[in-house]
Amino acid sequence: MNNDWKTLTDKMQDGSVLAMSRLITKVENREPGWLNAMQTIYGKIKRTPVIGLTGSPGAGKSTLTNEMTRVLYSMGLSVGIVAIDPSSPFTGGALLGDRLRMTDISTLENVFVRSMATRGAMGGLSVAARDVVKIIDAFGKDIILIETVGVGQDEVEVMRAADLVVVVCVPGQGDGIQAIKAGIMEIADIFVVNKADRDGTDQLAMDLESMQMLIPDKAYKEIPVLKTISTTGKGVKEFVETLFVKLKELRQEKSRQEKRIKEELVELVEKEIERFLINKWDKDGSLEKGVNKIVAGEENPYSIAQDMISSIIK
Amino acid sequence: MNNDWKTLTDKMQDGSVLAMSRLITKVENREPGWLNAMQTIYGKIKRTPVIGLTGSPGAGKSTLTNEMTRVLYSMGLSVGIVAIDPSSPFTGGALLGDRLRMTDISTLENVFVRSMATRGAMGGLSVAARDVVKIIDAFGKDIILIETVGVGQDEVEVMRAADLVVVVCVPGQGDGIQAIKAGIMEIADIFVVNKADRDGTDQLAMDLESMQMLIPDKAYKEIPVLKTISTTGKGVKEFVETLFVKLKELRQEKSRQEKRIKEELVELVEKEIERFLINKWDKDGSLEKGVNKIVAGEENPYSIAQDMISSIIK
Numbered sequence: 001m002n003n004d005w006k007t008l009t010d011k012m013q014d015g016s017v018l019a020m021s022r023l024i025t026k027v028e029n030r031e032p033g034w035l036n037a038m039q040t041i042y043g044k045i046k047r048t049p050v051i052g053l054t055g056s057p058g059a060g061k062s063t064l065t066n067e068m069t070r071v072l073y074s075m076g077l078s079v080g081i082v083a084i085d086p087s088s089p090f091t092g093g094a095l096l097g098d099r100l101r102m103t104d105i106s107t108l109e110n111v112f113v114r115s116m117a118t119r120g121a122m123g124g125l126s127v128a129a130r131d132v133v134k135i136i137d138a139f140g141k142d143i144i145l146i147e148t149v150g151v152g153q154d155e156v157e158v159m160r161a162a163d164l165v166v167v168v169c170v171p172g173q174g175d176g177i178q179a180i181k182a183g184i185m186e187i188a189d190i191f192v193v194n195k196a197d198r199d200g201t202d203q204l205a206m207d208l209e210s211m212q213m214l215i216p217d218k219a220y221k222e223i224p225v226l227k228t229i230s231t232t233g234k235g236v237k238e239f240v241e242t243l244f245v246k247l248k249e250l251r252q253e254k255s256r257q258e259k260r261i262k263e264e265l266v267e268l269v270e271k272e273i274e275r276f277l278i279n280k281w282d283k284d285g286s287l288e289k290g291v292n293k294i295v296a297g298e299e300n301p302y303s304i305a306q307d308m309i310s311s312i313i314k
Numbered sequence: 315m316n317n318d319w320k321t322l323t324d325k326m327q328d329g330s331v332l333a334m335s336r337l338i339t340k341v342e343n344r345e346p347g348w349l350n351a352m353q354t355i356y357g358k359i360k361r362t363p364v365i366g367l368t369g370s371p372g373a374g375k376s377t378l379t380n381e382m383t384r385v386l387y388s389m390g391l392s393v394g395i396v397a398i399d400p401s402s403p404f405t406g407g408a409l410l411g412d413r414l415r416m417t418d419i420s421t422l423e424n425v426f427v428r429s430m431a432t433r434g435a436m437g438g439l440s441v442a443a444r445d446v447v448k449i450i451d452a453f454g455k456d457i458i459l460i461e462t463v464g465v466g467q468d469e470v471e472v473m474r475a476a477d478l479v480v481v482v483c484v485p486g487q488g489d490g491i492q493a494i495k496a497g498i499m500e501i502a503d504i505f506v507v508n509k510a511d512r513d514g515t516d517q518l519a520m521d522l523e524s525m526q527m528l529i530p531d532k533a534y535k536e537i538p539v540l541k542t543i544s545t546t547g548k549g550v551k552e553f554v555e556t557l558f559v560k561l562k563e564l565r566q567e568k569s570r571q572e573k574r575i576k577e578e579l580v581e582l583v584e585k586e587i588e589r590f591l592i593n594k595w596d597k598d599g600s601l602e603k604g605v606n607k608i609v610a611g612e613e614n615p616y617s618i619a620q621d622m623i624s625s626i627i628k
Contacts, residue, residue, distance in 0.1 A: 035616050042614040254609075261615065262605045268619040269591065274584060276627060291576045295568075300356040301575065302349050305582040313590060314628050 005037040012139055013044070017112060020139045024114060027131050030275065038131060044138035048080075049247055052162030053147045054155050054187075059170040060194045064230040065147045069111060071240045072143055078110035080136035080144040082129060084158050085115055112136065124271045125154055129161040130264055156187060160263055164189045164247050169208065171200035185211065188223055190246055192239060196227035277312070286311075319351040326453055327358065331426060334453045338428060341445050344589065352445060358452035362394075363561055366476030367461045368469050368501075373484040374508045378544040379461045383425060385554045386457055392424035394450035394458040396443060398472050399429055426450065438585045439468055443475040444578055470501060474577055478503045478561050483522065485514035499525065502537055504560055506553060510541035591626070600625075 008026070011019035023041075027034045053061050053068075065081065072079050114132060116125075129146060136144050146162055148155040159165045167188040191208045193201055208225045224242050228235035250256060281287035286308065293299040322340070325333035337355075341348045367375050379395065386393050428446060430439075443460060450458050460476055462469040473479045481502040505522045507515055522539045538556050542549035564570060595601035600622065607613040 035620060038616045039614055042616060258605055258609055261608050262601065265601065265604055265608070265615050265619060265622075266591075268615055269622050270588060272619060272623055273587060273591075273627065276623070277580075277583065277587075287576065287579065290579055291572055294575050294579070295572055300353055301579050301582055302352045302356060305579060305586060306349060308579075308583050309586055309590070312628055313587065314626055 005033050005040075009037060009040055012135075015140075017139075020112070020135060021114070024132050024135050027135065028116075028128055038134065041134055041138045045134055046137060046140075048133075048137040048141055048144055049164070049251070050133050050144045050146065050162045051243065051247075052159040052165040053145060053168060054159055054165065055168030055192075055194075056170065057149060059168040060230050061147055061149070061168050064168060064192065064194055064228060064236070065145055067228075067230045067233050067236040068145065068240060069108070070233075071237055073108055073111065075240075077142040078140070079112070080133075080139070080141035081111065081113045082132050082136070082144065082146045083113060083115045084125070084129070084146065084148040084155070085117055110141075112139075112141065124157075124267060126157045126160045127264075127267050127271050129158045133161055159187050160260070164243065164250055166190045166192055166243070168192045168194050169204060170195045171198040171204045189250060190239075190243060191223055191225045193225065193227045194230055196229050196235065201227060280312070319347050319354075323351060323354055326449075329454075331453075334426070334449060335428070338446050338449050341449065342430075342442055352448065355448055355452045359448055360451060360454075362447075362451040362455055362458055363478070363565075364447050364458045364460065364476045365557065365561075366473040366479040367459060367482060368473055368479065369482030369506075369508075370484070371463060373482040374544050375461055375463070375482050378482060378506065378508055378542060378550070379459055381542075381544045381547050381550045382459070382554060383422070384547070385551055387422055387425065389554075391456040392454070393426070394447075394453070394455035395425065395427045396446050396450070396458065396460045397427060397429045398439070398443070398460065398462040398469070399431055424455075426453075426455065438471075438581060440471040440474045441578075441581050441585050443472045447475055473501050474574070478557065478564055480504045480506055480557070482506045482508050483518060484509045485512040485518045503564060504553075504557060505537055505539045507539065507541045508544055510549065511543050515541060594626070 005023075005026070008019045008023045012023055023037070027038060053065055055061055065083075069079050069081065114136070116128065116132065133144055133146070146158060148158055165187045167185075167190070169191060171193065191205075193205050193208070195201075205225050205227065208223075212223055224246065226235060226239045226242060228239055230236065290299070290304040290308065294301055294304060319337075319340070322333045322337045326337055337351070341352060367379055369375055379397075383393050383395065428450070430442065430446065447458055447460070460472060462472055479501045481499075481504070483505060485507065505519075507519050507522070509515075519539050519541060522537075526537055538560065540549060540553045540556060542553055544550065604613070604618040604622065608615055608618060
């Protein structure tokens with residue numbers, strides 16, 4: 001590990017938030033030496049609980065994350081928040097609108113907020129999220145929240161970095177159906193019906209209860225359905241209590257831990273091979289040559305792909 | 315190429331729709347010999363125009379596809395339709411609700427409809443869609459439509475298999491913002507405001523016009539905004555006419571063709587390497603061993619990943 005990395009990891013261990021932020025950026029950018037640095041960091045982690053919060057846009061996830069953080073803070077816990085923002089197609093950067101509301105908690109002592117954009121994560125979004133989580137863990141936070149804005153495949157993927165997934169729904173959005181479509185249902189460990197002062201709250205809660213019966217491989221466990229009004233804080237404390245009970249339960253499931261580690265390992269290997277390929281093609285121009293042959297009608301993509309693969313794989 | 319594949323490709327060339335369907339299934343399942351079969355099929359393609367239709371749920375894409383098919387049919391064109399259905403989390407299969415409406419066109423002579431589920435595509439959804447498109451092309455259809463149900467990353471990806479992408483919007487759904495979030499805006503070549511008898515049609519059309527000004531790399535070209543009422547067929551003929559004009563324009567852009575072929579090649583290689591890895595791990599158990607070491611705390615994922623990569627890559 002070169003000096004730069006060593007200085008940063010040392011400083012982070014001494015409690016420097018700035019060093020942690022820089023480390024995250026360097027790892028996100030896959031700067032040379034990142035794999036070694038992550039090995040060092042991995043040695044420091046304490047497997048801090050990681051809570052994922054997802055749900056449809058407008059469900060009030062940011063406000064709920066805010067209120068939840070206040071409750072955790074009042075319990076004396078230090079909190080790390082990873083906020084996944086959809087990328088703007090115009091700038092490539094994150095759309096920060098929803099984050100404005102988070103400024104009030106980010107000024108709390110012991111609360112660290114980090115934004116990540118859904119696009120451009122060098123090693124894939126879930127890999128990147130796992131890296132950030134490990135760095136925050138090694139820094140010493142007591143609990144980490146990952147909050148997403150959308151409900152697409154990106155969000156489902158990033159939730160793989162969490163120990164426990166909270167799906168936030170809201171009455172009157174046809175969330176039940178939306179949740180099924182996006183595959184969110186399968187990853188839920190807790191349902192929260194937010195904005196629970198609205199009409200349709202009880203109906204939605206009942207729908208979420210009854211839908212569970214339809215999922216064969218979730219039949220063995222019950223997914224709690226809780227109600228909150230995050231703007232007033234109502235129900236948030238009860239939600240956090242349930243969360244800790246559920247978390248303890250889930251962390252005892254060995255098969256679940258193994259599955260997560262397996263997914264992580266597969267993604268790490270695949271994304272690194274992808275990066276290797278992109279670098280190789282950049283250098284030797286073999287991709288361009290292949291494309292030109294196909295455009296010229298001299299070769300077909302399938303035979304070119306076969307040649308490329310046998311030139312790479314042992 | 316073994317006999318099975320040869321019989322099917324021969325029969326398909328003789329016009330057997332059943333043989334085409336079976337070929338698609340075999341290629342989708344990556345049955346041994348598929349790469350060779352696709353090379354043969356690639357030799358028969360005529361680069362039939364491929365039109366992608368995407369947009370938010372409830373925008374009326376299925377009805378529009380129906381009406382569009384009628385117009386194309388009345389022009390004497392034979393049509394292939396690839397319908398991408400979101401997978402059900404309960405069964406793993408496609409949710410066919412939206413397809414019921416399509417039965418009336420699938421009985422038309424010269425119209426071939428094939429459903430594909432968003433999950434479980436062995437080589438990735440866009441790779442799978444490109445394979446199906448090539449088979450239908452080699453069969454001899456004059457035009458191919460790919461229609462999706464959702465607006466997630468899956469849909470954006472599958473649209474890469476199209477020469478021209480139509481984004482279908484509908485007034486009163488806040489589509490403008492949704493489109494930006496999902497990255498749909500970037501891939502649009504034509505916008506259709508469907509259900510154009512609703513309030514807010516003109517506003518939405520104007521929003522779609524003005525939003526284009528904000529996209530830097532699309533500044534050079536104009537994205538037409540058309541209005542249709544697919545339930546009555548109003549505006550569909552004009553839409554199809556614009557579509558052919560735009561298609562001709564886009565197909566003359568060499569850089570666009572190269573980009574598509576490049577993407578295709580990269581995905582083919584990456585997905586085949588992925589399949590290679592999965593097979594290897596199944597056989598030698600190296601993934602399981604790695605996971606066990608991490609679970610036991612003997613090793614970290616980053617060093618295991620590094621070892622795995624160097625055992626695979628030349």
